[in-house]
Amino acid sequence: MVENAKTPRHKGSVKLNSIVIVNLQAPRERFFGRLLDIATYGVTVRGIDLNAFEDWMDHITHREESGVQPTTVFFPIHRIEKIILDEGIGALPSFSDTFLTKVGSAVEDHLEQ
DSSP states (O other): OOOBTTSOSSTTOOOBTOEEEEEETTTTEEEEEEEEEEETTEEEEEEEEGGGHHHHHHHHHTTOTTSOOOEEEEEEGGGEEEEEEOOOBTTBOOHHHHHHHHHSSOHHHHSOO
């Protein structure tokens, strides 16, 4: 059973609604977003391909509606290499912190459906 991020039990655990990076294989890619569901057969995430992260922030900053937009995606378990909680490491900020600094609002606000 996965807990909800809105009622954290302890820091550093992946829970529903956590902001995560999903590393995928075949093809190799990384996806950034909010973890909506996790099951034995796969995960559902609302977010964007990590390669488009900078473009997404730029589109929001310049208030462009036709740019990169988050999508809700299901990844089957055979494609998932690992799921990483989005958190800063030492002096390196998390993607969420980078987003907040550049855009001026929380990434969670922009990942609503």
